[in-house]
Amino acid sequence: MLGDEAIAQAGLDAGISGMYAYPGTPSTEIMEYIQHSKQAKENKVHAKWSTNEKTSMESALGMSYAGKRALCAMKHVGLNVAADAFINAAITGVNGGLIVISADDPSMHSSQNEQDNRFYGKFAQIPILEPTNQQEAYDMIHYGFELSEEFKVPVLMRITTRLAHSRAGIETRSPRPQNQLVLPKDPMQFILLPSIARKNYRTLLGNFRSFVDASEESDFNQFIDGPDKSLGIITCGIAYNYLVENYEDQNVPYPVLKVGQYPLPRKLIEKMMNTCKEVLVIEDGYPMVEEMLKGYLGKENIRGRLDGSLPRDGELNPNLVLAAIKKEKFEIEPIPSTVANRLPAMCKGCGHIDAYLALNEALLEHGKGRVFADIGCYTLGAYEPYQAISTCVDMGASITMAKGAADAGLVPAVAVIGDSTFTHSGITGLIDAVIGKSPITIVISDNYTTGMTGGQDSAALGRIEQICEGVGVDPAHIKIFHPTPAHHDEMVALLKEELAYDGVSVIIPRRQCVQTMKDKDLAIKVKELGLNNRK
């Protein structure tokens, strides 16, 4: 099973009643596994995509309120979107067990940054689990739900791309039944009025010592002694694998503290610090533990990413870890210079391409630098031969950044956003633009799906025009076209017309993603909605 699949199966075996998520690499396969699971269907486990990470987090909290176990998963940047709900869920606490999965992406294989979401767990002051391998991920979900219900607190599980998208054999356990529907004992628990929030917060703070105790006793934190005390090594999560990979039969000569649960196990850390001359901290992500141990004044015998023993950014690997132990520098050997770059590109026949070709031509007279794009396949319009966009920042930022630039005097300004990203975080920005009567042209490139992550349901399907009208866009300036080479001139003319309009226009190039043509369920929905019936 993939690491993602192991988590999903563990959730089902631990008796979840619902899974909530918005697609995002590398977390997507957790929900997809549950959606295809017979076990989930038989037990009526909720498994529909949410509109964004915040709605998924809140729905999961609602299920926990009702006494049932819920799982919520997102990619690391998704937790930024869900942060309001996430941080406050630590204050309300939970009723049924609640685990939030954050799938981080060191080296940014498919992301805008490589933020380390263990900081969110620390920020919320809740326990964090960080598995070393797929089997631990499976086991930790069972343990995490027990921990969550014992201390009435949400638990964060942090995984990385490598664990999420790597397969290994998994030993599963027999399934546990779902929880009964039961309201919280304290009817005020979930009401975060200041007076109640202050009380809840003190409860959370009071629990911190118990969280540390749980970490001390946890099977996921292990002190493995070694004969050579000149160096002690602390590994976090998957970093342990990169360490032991370098030694025959995984026998490391140094004492190793393998960390899989936070807050950090204080006594085990002290043991390591007291017995070893130097300590190397290996963590895939930011140097969080290293910084904690080093302290503000910088204890000199702590090594890691901060002192340059390991690179400050990017994913770790066995070579980097070995070099850090030996205090050498690791340099990758070059590959033959004849090898050319092969960047990802939009698929042949993709509707986004036709939309960009038309947009580029319509904007010729205005010059470059006016297109604010968003997160999705269409971000690939940044590359040659299109070079059609100037920004890509976060989900929904296209519309709001175009508005800000227009406010500054950059007119016309264009936003390019996909259908699923529009319902994720574009609608609120559109309301801002409508209220501000901003002279912007918004291109909602509709392909009926969440394409970049592999074709998941789009909450926007069949309702984009209604949403735009509903929030106040003038129906005369909502235009739909079918983006194909044959319609190129027509599209250019239409775009030029709307670029000249002094207000909010929405243009919807609408054509199904070529990757989803075999999706029978989608075909039925598209037919029912009459989306392909051209006007």
Add this chain to the structure above:
Amino acid sequence: MKSDIILSGVGGQGIISIAAAIGEAALINDLHMKQAEVHGMSQRGGAVQSTLRVSSKPIASDLIAYGAADMILSVEPMESLRYLNYLKPEGWLITNAVPFVNIDDYPNIETIYAEIRKIKNHVIIDADEIAGKVATKRASNMVMLGAATLFIDIPLESVKEGIRQIFGKKGEAMTQSNIDAMLAGREAAELYMKQNR
């Protein structure tokens, strides 16, 4: 036994199926297995890489260290060179000869072949042609799998079983044509070894 394999190609060429077939074959033989896949943005016609590790001992890292791979198995010649720094000195580079040209600056194919021939242990076969003869061109990934089986210590019968488990759902004809492609690839690699050693 231990086989650390880097699989390479272009998004959509089916390297995951190769990995899955070997992975299944490994599990049949009670071997340990780890297989890292590529998802998300890079799938869209870009260079893709997957690692497959099979061993009789427990496997720690999902990643193979640089200079430690026993084999690079590639469905595209230029892509076989992209991960060359993972190959150990005695490792095997096994690749399809047919280029997948979806970029403007694709190098002269002869320079690519020349680089491949510099590797002491290499096998280069026309997987598309072989697949076209015994199955369909789309089965060229299975041809490459077959070529690789010469250098992986797993019984051929288990590899066939692995293919059955992956393609079983798609019917007997599909399964058999993939097995045929795999066997033809193995034969072609044997022939290449005879002619070039």
